[in-house]
Amino acid sequence: MxxxxxxxxxxxxxxxxxxxxxxxxxxxxxxxxxxxxxxxxxxxxxxxxxxxxxxxxxxxxxxxxxxxxxxxxxxxxxxxxxxxxxxxxxxxxxxxxxxxxxxxxxxxxxxxxxxxxxxxxxxxxxxxxxxxxxxxxxxxxxxxxxxxxxxxxxxxxxxxxxxxxxxxNGQETLHHTAPPTIAPPPDGPDLADVVGQPEARWALEVAAAGGHHILLTGPPGTGKTMLAQRLAGLLPPLSMEEALGVTAVHSIAGLLTPEAPLVSAPPFVSLHHSTSIVALVGGGAGLAKPGAMSRAHRGVLFLDEAREFGLGKLEALRTALEEGEVRLARRDGITRYPARFQLVMATNPCPCAPPKDIDCICLPAARRRYETKLSGPLLDRVDLRVVMRPLTAMSREFVADPEPTATVRERVHKARTRATERWAEHGWFTNAEVPGPMLRTEFALPRETTSAVDRALAKGALTGRGADRCLRVAWTLADLAEVDQPTADHVAAALEFRERRMS
Structure with missing residues (x-):
């Protein structure tokens, strides 16, 4: 034997x-x-x-x-x-x-x-x-x-x-190699390509600086998809620890190539509304495989035409948005995949989506049904809501020279550095990761600074979760302004981002 x-x-x-x-x-x-x-x-x-x-x-x-x-x-x-x-x-x-x-x-x-x-x-x-x-x-x-x-x-x-x-048997017949030299990722599409949309460009910068989720609403052709595709280029490169975590997910999904063995840049995952729940969340027989939410870990998940996805798929996002993790219970056990991504949703204002809202031909009931395809609990988890302007001219005289990605990325990196230094001892890297209790205790702002949020809470216009997210955006605005803590103006601006609706 x-x-x-x-x-x-x-x-x-x-x-x-x-x-x-x-x-x-x-x-x-x-x-x-x-x-x-x-x-x-x-x-x-x-x-x-x-x-x-x-x-x-x-x-x-x-x-x-x-x-x-x-x-x-x-x-x-x-x-x-x-x-x-x-x-x-x-x-x-x-x-x-x-x-x-x-x-x-x-x-x-x-x-x-x-x-x-x-x-x-x-x-x-x-x-x-x-x-x-x-x-x-x-x-x-x-x-x-x-x-x-x-x-x-x-x-x-x-x-x-x-x-x-x-x-x-003692022979040296196997291949052996040193760790590969990782080339810097190629530059993505430039923010300078986006025509106009100053409010949306600013919201995108705020989202990148704080790790916030964003909803872009506007008629077709106003640049919603272009802006979403440029968010990943504003984010800082991944640290080695983050890169290995992202690469591990991509390895399980079978997406790695010999030419790019390490995912060193924040991934960008764009989905069509015909995507299934399994493709979005993850799944499969036995132990589940990673879905799009996990493939977008430490990067951007973009849902174009978000209201066409269906309520079930959209509601499946909610737990991951709060916890940064997907848990899939199957016959053989519970599988956990990281899913700390930034969500970008783009949607039309109504089913007919005319260039100008005054030309809308939708019945009021049809418009209400279309708006309710994004539920209140999901919208409550979205920090920035932006209404896109319809374009009225395309000449260079109308459009001032837009800032390129490199310029905006430099400001984003400075803001992220300030946030990382502030939260480092607690283990957080962005303002979006900070728990609400911490914002109300150790890092509580003066009452006169948060008075606008208190009034919104008193009127029922803001939930407790919404108030916490408003404070996180205010800290991001303060980081971009290079001040030590938010002012009342920063809190008011953060609140305005949440109160914007389709006109």
Whole structure:
């Protein structure tokens, strides 16, 4: 009887759990038994691995093979365990030495001819292995570009099962690479392209400086989509910690490429109103996969024609807007994905959407039905509401030279730096993340400064959540003005952003 063990990783959202894989080869009925709650894809790996071993020039043990995946109560999903299973079985059969397997993580799917195919989620899996104290890993060559981003772990890339077996025999047959040099992301569309719309441009700057959500309302052709596409360019580049968190989500979604292994710029995700709830939130059989809200983590989620999305999809945004996280309960457990994004919604003022509101031909009842497609609870979570101006001229004489993205981004970065320094000891980075109780206690403003908010609360024109969000916007306005705390004018301006409605 012989026993060998190695490691792989089970992913639950972006959280990984190291899985110890043990193989026992001994007497008994010739059979390969897989224990530890494997799913259908993992059950099929037995035949897939056998063929890969035979086609790599080795014999599968002609004895009883028992494979245990521990923790045994943890569901195991996918084909990423193939490489680990093949190696641990051959080590237990004493075909290869098992010395190097004991502290090595193996990730990869095997083709029938022994090629090692890439899998999703290599980056978060290796980050979990590093946290567990494991020191080296073998991944598919195609995933080596993202695996090399994990510091403190020696990572090798394998093209075939034969390469791995030779490495386990002491030969240096595996690929190894240093962490890739990350090129700065290319510049996106420029804010100078947007004609007119001074109020909307200012609201976009405020949204970028404080991390606030924004609603743009106006007839078609006024620049709502253009403005939304330029918000990501105003945001500061991601820190390495933030970039790894975003890249981990994109790795699980299968969106990484060798040319861009690290997501270093805030992502911009734009959705059509035909998008399903699963595509928006995340989902799938077994353990859920990330949706658009998680792919937009630390970036911008843009909903064009927001009122056409449907109430169910829009209401699904509410928890993520408050908590910065998506929780998906499925048969195999609860999966958590980060979703701290900035929401930008664009909508027409009414179904007919004429260039000027005075030309609207909608019946009052139809207009009311259209307005109610954005619920009060959702709008209460939107900090800035902007009504776009209809364009009346396109000449350069009418439009003053607009500021480019670079100029506005510099002001945004200064404001964000002030906010980060103020909230750093509490662990917050933007004004939008600050809890309401903190704004009313340790960082409470004088009563005369917040009198406009108090009056709005007394009249019922503002909810408690709306008051907190108004104060957060006021702090952002103060940061842009480079003053230590908001004034009454800043609070009034923040309140005006929330009170704007379609005319």
């Amino acid at each position: 012989a026993l060998a063990r190695t490691w792989s990783v089970a992913l639950f959202g972006v959280d990984g759990v190291p899985v110890e894989i043990e193989a026992d080869v001994g007497v008994g009925t010739v059979k390969t038994q897989l224990l530890g709650l494997p799913d259908a894809a993992l059950h099929e790996s037995k035949d897939r691995v056998k063929a890969a071993v035979r086609n790599s020039g080795h014999d599968w043990p002609s004895q009883r093979v028992t494979l245990g995946l521990s923790p045994a109560t943890l569901p195991k999903n996918g084909s990423g365990y193939d490489l680990a299973i093949a190696c641990v079985v051959l080590a237990a059969a004493q075909v290869i030495p098992g010395d190097r397997l004991a502290d090595t993580v193996l990730l990869g799917e095997l083709a029938l001819d022994g090629r090692v195919r890439t899998i999703r989620g290599v980056l978060p899996a290796l980050m979990a292995a590093r946290r567990a104290g494991l020191t080296q890993a073998i991944v598919p060559v195609a995933a080596l570009h993202e695996a090399a981003l994990v510091e403190g772990l020696t990572v090798y890339g394998a093209a075939t099962l034969t390469d791995v077996l030779e490495w386990l």
